[in-house]
Amino acid sequence: MTTPGELLSTSKLVVGFRTPLLSGLTVQFRPSEWWFVLGRNGAGKSTLLHTLAGLMPPLGGELFCVAGIANRSALGFVPQEPPLQPSLPMQLAEFLELGLADQRTSRKERDAAVAAVLVHIGLSGLGSLRWSVLSLGQRRRALIGRALLRKPSLMILDEPTTSLDPGTALQIVHDLDYLRLSRGLCLLHSSHDLVLAQRFATHLVVIDDGEAHVGPADLLFATGVVANALGTGALS
Amino acid sequence: MSDTFLQAVQLFAAPFTTALLLAALLPRLGFWLLLRQQVFLGAAIGQASALGFAVALWCGLGSGILHGLTNDSWLIVFGGLSAMAVAVLSLRALSAARSNLEARSVTVFLLGGSGAMLLLANDPHGLHEVMRLQSSSMLGASANDVVIAGALLLITVVAQQRFHFRLLLWAMDPTQARAQGLRPINYDVAVGACFGLCVAFATHATGLLFTVGLLVLPVLLMRELCASLRSVIRWAPIVGASGTLLALFIAHQPSIDWPPGQAAVALLSVAVFVVRVTRTMRGPIRG
Numbered sequence: 001m002t003t004p005g006e007l008l009s010t011s012k013l014v015v016g017f018r019t020p021l022l023s024g025l026t027v028q029f030r031p032s033e034w035w036f037v038l039g040r041n042g043a044g045k046s047t048l049l050h051t052l053a054g055l056m057p058p059l060g061g062e063l064f065c066v067a068g069i070a071n072r073s074a075l076g077f078v079p080q081e082p083p084l085q086p087s088l089p090m091q092l093a094e095f096l097e098l099g100l101a102d103q104r105t106s107r108k109e110r111d112a113a114v115a116a117v118l119v120h121i122g123l124s125g126l127g128s129l130r131w132s133v134l135s136l137g138q139r140r141r142a143l144i145g146r147a148l149l150r151k152p153s154l155m156i157l158d159e160p161t162t163s164l165d166p167g168t169a170l171q172i173v174h175d176l177d178y179l180r181l182s183r184g185l186c187l188l189h190s191s192h193d194l195v196l197a198q199r200f201a202t203h204l205v206v207i208d209d210g211e212a213h214v215g216p217a218d219l220l221f222a223t224g225v226v227a228n229a230l231g232t233g234a235l236s
Numbered sequence: 237m238s239d240t241f242l243q244a245v246q247l248f249a250a251p252f253t254t255a256l257l258l259a260a261l262l263p264r265l266g267f268w269l270l271l272r273q274q275v276f277l278g279a280a281i282g283q284a285s286a287l288g289f290a291v292a293l294w295c296g297l298g299s300g301i302l303h304g305l306t307n308d309s310w311l312i313v314f315g316g317l318s319a320m321a322v323a324v325l326s327l328r329a330l331s332a333a334r335s336n337l338e339a340r341s342v343t344v345f346l347l348g349g350s351g352a353m354l355l356l357a358n359d360p361h362g363l364h365e366v367m368r369l370q371s372s373s374m375l376g377a378s379a380n381d382v383v384i385a386g387a388l389l390l391i392t393v394v395a396q397q398r399f400h401f402r403l404l405l406w407a408m409d410p411t412q413a414r415a416q417g418l419r420p421i422n423y424d425v426a427v428g429a430c431f432g433l434c435v436a437f438a439t440h441a442t443g444l445l446f447t448v449g450l451l452v453l454p455v456l457l458m459r460e461l462c463a464s465l466r467s468v469i470r471w472a473p474i475v476g477a478s479g480t481l482l483a484l485f486i487a488h489q490p491s492i493d494w495p496p497g498q499a500a501v502a503l504l505s506v507a508v509f510v511v512r513v514t515r516t517m518r519g520p521i522r523g
Binding site (some may be wrong): 053054055071072073076079082084085087088090092096097098099100101102128130150171188227 | 270271273401402404405408409411413414415416417418459462463464465466467468488
């Protein structure tokens with residue numbers, strides 16, 4: 001079980017789809033921490049995040065979480081891209097409202113919450129825009145906004161800055177950092193961007209050939225664990 | 237208002253009312269197919285219900301009263317079970333794997349159509365009945381059908397109001413629904429059962445063409461014209477019912493005398509085509 005101050009913890013966790021991709025992960029996630037999950041393509045980053053979000057059963061080990069995470073009311077999940085058809089006339093505000101789909105709220109409360117989140121994600125006044133005309137950066141912000149509507153204590157983000165230009169990616173990450181510090185949000189974030197990881201991560205899970213290296217970001221960067229795992233040592 | 241139409245209204249009050257109620261009900265169900273990107277699944281479910289009717293007729297349940305149920309009731313039970321099975325299994329497969337079911341829907345559609353004919357190849361009465369269902373004939377609907385159609389419409393409206401946002405999330409993004417603590421399997425079963433029952437009843441009362449047409453055409457039309465999903469679900473049933481009313485009026489003009497089900501489907505199909513072409517020429521709606 002979790003100890004006080006922990007939101008989610010694992011003990012010798014094994015994740016994968018039928019066959020293990022990652023084994024023996026023991027880690028504790030606490031408020032205000034920013035965990036980057038690093039690894040090569042196919043290493044199991046998304047599988048790990050899906051398992052921690054309760055979308056896939058673990059193949060072994062144990063997973064503990066506080067009540068709010070277990071019943072998903074305090075969990076925000078941000079996928080890379082939702083499976084929405086461009087031809088659907090879905091407005092940005094309608095998309096954001098889906099974050100409250102499982103909660104009983106009045107129309108007035110929903111509208112107020114959506115308006116507040118639109119300000120937070122920098123899309124104020126754009127609630128009536130169709131999803132299909134939003135830029136990739138705006139869609140990523142919308143995905144984060146939908147998760148924020150749930151007032152999460154843990155947010156799991158699956159490569160939220162992939163395919164974005166560096167400026168937009170940096171802006172999104174800055175906004176997430178502000179939310180982390182102001183709300184005590186714990187962020188768990190898969191990424192290939194080592195520059196952002198070096199600058200913003202407090203902790204890392206580095207997946208290397210089915211094993212996880214876990215620890216403070218500074219230490220894992222300084223000892224060459226990241227460079228060895230990602231094969232960037234020869235480049236630097 | 238023409239005398240011919242007014243006479244037809246008096247003569248066919250129950251079939252017309254049933255058709256109008258179903259024209260308001262079916263687009264509400266078609267909306268969820270649109271969100272799931274499975275418009276053709278509606279045709280497959282309708283055809284599966286026709287196969288269920290054929291099985292009931294083949295079993296000799298299509299005439300008189302048997303085990304306390306009338307022939308119509310047996311047809312709806314068999315058609316409903318068949319349609320429900322296809323609807324629930326299809327929605328379940330979509331939620332579980334997010335796979336596209338187009339190929340499977342086409343197979344079910346073809347198997348349902350051919351299987352129903354083959355089962356009743358040596359039963360002229362049954363074959364005629366299945367052929368009637370597969371085209372469209374709303375004129376056989378009775379006063380009981382009005383009550384059933386009204387009840388199904390009422391239940392569907394109340395359920396959609398109550399679970400609107402949950403259904404939206406389930407239909408558009410089952411993975412995210414699970415991440416938010418919903419259990420998609422509950423919705424697959426509940427929506428699939430409701431869908432199967434409504435489509436089987438509508439096919440029995442008005443025919444396959446009208447049923448599938450009204451499932452998808454008003455929603456496709458409103459998808460082109462509306463700026464939000466909320467507007468689509470609000471306007472599609474109104475468009476379905478008013479399109480059907482207009483078709484009934486046109487079909488019962490003395491110089492025309494068309495079959496009303498086909499007239500409604502043709503009218504809505506032309507409307508979808510015209511709006512689509514106009515939209516393509518004028519560019520997308522932005523906000």
